[in-house]
Amino acid sequence: MSEKQSPVTVKDVAEKAGVSTATVSRVLNGDLKVRPDTAEKVQKAVSLLGYRMNQVARSLKTRRTHTIGIIAPEFRNDFFMSIVTGIEDTLKQIDFSVILCSSRENLKEEENRLRLLKEKNVDGVIIIPGSNRGEHFQIMEETPIVLVDRLVEGFESDAVLSDNFQGSYEAVKYSLKRGARRIGFIGGDRTLTSAKERFDGYLKALEDFQREAESEIILFGDYHEDSGYHLMKTLMELESPPDHVFISNYFMHLGAARYLLQSEHKGLHILSFDDLPLASFFPYTSIIVAQPMEEIGRQAAELLIQRINGSKAKKMVLRLPTTMRILE
Amino acid sequence: MSEKQSPVTVKDVAEKAGVSTATVSRVLNGDLKVRPDTAEKVQKAVSLLGYRMNQVARSLKTRRTHTIGIIAPEFRNDFFMSIVTGIEDTLKQIDFSVILCSSRENLKEEENRLRLLKEKNVDGVIIIPGSNRGEHFQIMEETPIVLVDRLVEGFESDAVLSDNFQGSYEAVKYSLKRGARRIGFIGGDRTLTSAKERFDGYLKALEDFQREAESEIILFGDYHEDSGYHLMKTLMELESPPDHVFISNYFMHLGAARYLLQSEHKGLHILSFDDLPLASFFPYTSIIVAQPMEEIGRQAAELLIQRINGSKAKKMVLRLPTTMRILE
DNA sequence: CTGTTAGCGCTTTCAC
DNA sequence: GTGAAAGCGCTAACAG
Numbered sequence: 001m002s003e004k005q006s007p008v009t010v011k012d013v014a015e016k017a018g019v020s021t022a023t024v025s026r027v028l029n030g031d032l033k034v035r036p037d038t039a040e041k042v043q044k045a046v047s048l049l050g051y052r053m054n055q056v057a058r059s060l061k062t063r064r065t066h067t068i069g070i071i072a073p074e075f076r077n078d079f080f081m082s083i084v085t086g087i088e089d090t091l092k093q094i095d096f097s098v099i100l101c102s103s104r105e106n107l108k109e110e111e112n113r114l115r116l117l118k119e120k121n122v123d124g125v126i127i128i129p130g131s132n133r134g135e136h137f138q139i140m141e142e143t144p145i146v147l148v149d150r151l152v153e154g155f156e157s158d159a160v161l162s163d164n165f166q167g168s169y170e171a172v173k174y175s176l177k178r179g180a181r182r183i184g185f186i187g188g189d190r191t192l193t194s195a196k197e198r199f200d201g202y203l204k205a206l207e208d209f210q211r212e213a214e215s216e217i218i219l220f221g222d223y224h225e226d227s228g229y230h231l232m233k234t235l236m237e238l239e240s241p242p243d244h245v246f247i248s249n250y251f252m253h254l255g256a257a258r259y260l261l262q263s264e265h266k267g268l269h270i271l272s273f274d275d276l277p278l279a280s281f282f283p284y285t286s287i288i289v290a291q292p293m294e295e296i297g298r299q300a301a302e303l304l305i306q307r308i309n310g311s312k313a314k315k316m317v318l319r320l321p322t323t324m325r326i327l328e
Numbered sequence: 329m330s331e332k333q334s335p336v337t338v339k340d341v342a343e344k345a346g347v348s349t350a351t352v353s354r355v356l357n358g359d360l361k362v363r364p365d366t367a368e369k370v371q372k373a374v375s376l377l378g379y380r381m382n383q384v385a386r387s388l389k390t391r392r393t394h395t396i397g398i399i400a401p402e403f404r405n406d407f408f409m410s411i412v413t414g415i416e417d418t419l420k421q422i423d424f425s426v427i428l429c430s431s432r433e434n435l436k437e438e439e440n441r442l443r444l445l446k447e448k449n450v451d452g453v454i455i456i457p458g459s460n461r462g463e464h465f466q467i468m469e470e471t472p473i474v475l476v477d478r479l480v481e482g483f484e485s486d487a488v489l490s491d492n493f494q495g496s497y498e499a500v501k502y503s504l505k506r507g508a509r510r511i512g513f514i515g516g517d518r519t520l521t522s523a524k525e526r527f528d529g530y531l532k533a534l535e536d537f538q539r540e541a542e543s544e545i546i547l548f549g550d551y552h553e554d555s556g557y558h559l560m561k562t563l564m565e566l567e568s569p570p571d572h573v574f575i576s577n578y579f580m581h582l583g584a585a586r587y588l589l590q591s592e593h594k595g596l597h598i599l600s601f602d603d604l605p606l607a608s609f610f611p612y613t614s615i616i617v618a619q620p621m622e623e624i625g626r627q628a629a630e631l632l633i634q635r636i637n638g639s640k641a642k643k644m645v646l647r648l649p650t651t652m653r654i655l656e
Numbered sequence: 657c658t659g660t661t662a663g664c665g666c667t668t669t670c671a672c
Numbered sequence: 673g674t675g676a677a678a679g680c681g682c683t684a685a686c687a688g
Binding site for chain 2: 680681682683684
């Protein structure tokens with residue numbers, strides 16, 4: 001077809017169609033007040049020349065890039081990526097694209113990525129915070145931000161996350177009702193809001209049943225696999241281990257499973273957060289609290305788009321309900 | 329600080345520093361031929377004003393966006409995301425960012441995303457093809473493309489992938505040497521080059537040991553979990569099931585594991601591709617062929633950058649070696 | 657070494 | 673309904 005590059009511009013189209021660039025632009029942007037036949041002429045020229053708009057030039061003028069940034073602690077993580085899937089799925093429908101950045105759970109890195117996104121003029125940002133700090137989010141100035149999965153201190157923001165408290169509360173309550181004697185707890189880093197909330201739900205359920213919280217069987221780590229492994233080991237090596245264990249997320253569950261696979265643990269029951277592909281196959285798993293991961297992503301995307309479109313409603317935190325999956 | 333937005337431009341900086349915008353631009357771009365003290369004046373003005381370059385404007389002028397596109401079949405996939413991790417990791421060091429798109433293993437979708445990337449003027453694209461077709465990659469015209477993990481027909485391209493043939497060949501050979509009687513085969517869609525190559529490696533190993541390929545125990549599916557489940561089931565329900573089974577990728581392995589967990593299969597040995605977090609915990613797993621996933625991503629990124637920087641070397645296909653992990 | 661100037665490709669008043 | 677013209681913020685000749 002074309003011999004060299006494809007530097008077909010509005011100008012070329014305008015000439016071909018015998019109109020001005022202004023008119024071409026109008027047609028391209030679906031401006032109503034263009035006579036149908038002129039519009040047609042333009043369309044014809046467009047396809048004849050194989051014209052494709054240079055979005056960079058457009059962005060410079062309109063100050064909109066139709067691009068948003070996502071910052072996630074890491075990519076090798078089905079939980080985060082399910083959220084990203086929900087986001088991309090929603091955004092592609094309005095022709096937005098997504099710049100994906102990883103923060104490696106590192107504050108400085110998070111800030112660097114934000115700065116980059118700002119320079120690239122993204123229209124908005126969705127962040128899965130890597131910590132409980134959010135002061136540095138301010139560098140985005142007017143650019144809308146939606147937080148996902150976790151809240152932070154030092155930055156008031158729109159956010160969408162699961163109802164963590166309710167999720168763990170119900171699971172623990174259910175087990176207690178079914179006759180659980182002692183429910184151990186394996187928690188994530190309590191500075192993360194989600195970890196704290198899940199713990200609070202656990203405590204509240206115990207309280208409702210007049211059970212003491214036994215500090216010996218309440219352990220905290222960091223949401224990662226190794227942490228789950230070691231805490232479960234600690235728990236099982238106790239003189240009198242609990243008959244139930246609540247595990248606060250998928251990766252700890254995975255680590256715990258790795259430990260449990262090594263020996264018999266008759267009568268043990270695991271309750272755990274996050275319904276990811278393998279969770280239900282891990283040994284002794286009896287209840288899984290499922291978060292609506294893609295839905296979180298979708299809602300975050302929608303909220304962000306509203307902000308981008310100028311919504312001035314006051315900041316909101318959307319809590320999505322979890323569902324309890326019973327396996328036995 | 330600033331009262332309104334932050335529309336600080338080169339012009340503002342130039343005024344503040346008492347130089348021309350050209351000089352500011354030079355300083356910003358590290359042009360050597362600027363007198364140190366002028367440079368310093370500019371730097372001072374920059375930080376005083378909190379100036380940050382508008383990359384969109386810059387891109388319009390330079391025709392470089394410092395952004396590449398990645399197209400992957402899906403995001404909820406540790407294998408793909410490990411590759412993406414490798415890519416992002418390499419690219420961040422030279423301040424490139426990444427637009428991530430999912431193709432949902434759908435040709436039309438893949439093409440749409442490419443078109444979008446083209447309009448956004450990405451400097452290059454890395455594609456994990458969703459099929460064995462590549463004609464539509466041509467719409468990227470001069471934009472460099474690197475394929476990853478799989479090759480396609482209809483498009484000659486740079487690519488980086490594992491040595492699939494060698495990987496399965498060695499694993500099967502090793503098992504045979506160790507006394508395996510009959511090795512069943514669970515394969516992916518053979519139109520995908522990686523699936524085909526893994527099968528060929530298997531065949532070659534059999535041949536080297538003068539074993540017949542028994543069609544009854546050679547089954548093909550589609551690289552997904554369900555497929556692995558069903559094919560393993562078929563295999564195990566045979567009158568005389570094989571004592572070894574080679575499984576062509578992680579997700580099929582996962583599905584197979586789900587099936588195997590349901591009953592005893594004394595003396596069974598699984599050889600499988602892809603060393604992902606859980607693979608080694610699946611029942612009966614004795615050999616895992618590990619692909620260097622992040623390394624694939626890193627090399628793909630480097631190759632792409634070379635192309636972006638104008639390398640005219642002829643198209644190359646990089647084959648990275650796999651490693652065999654023996655578990656028993 | 658530094659400034660002047662002309663755009664990059666698009667949108668958008670403001671006239672007509 | 674359509675065109676002329678002025679930039680968006682930056683870089684890159686080209687002079688000096």
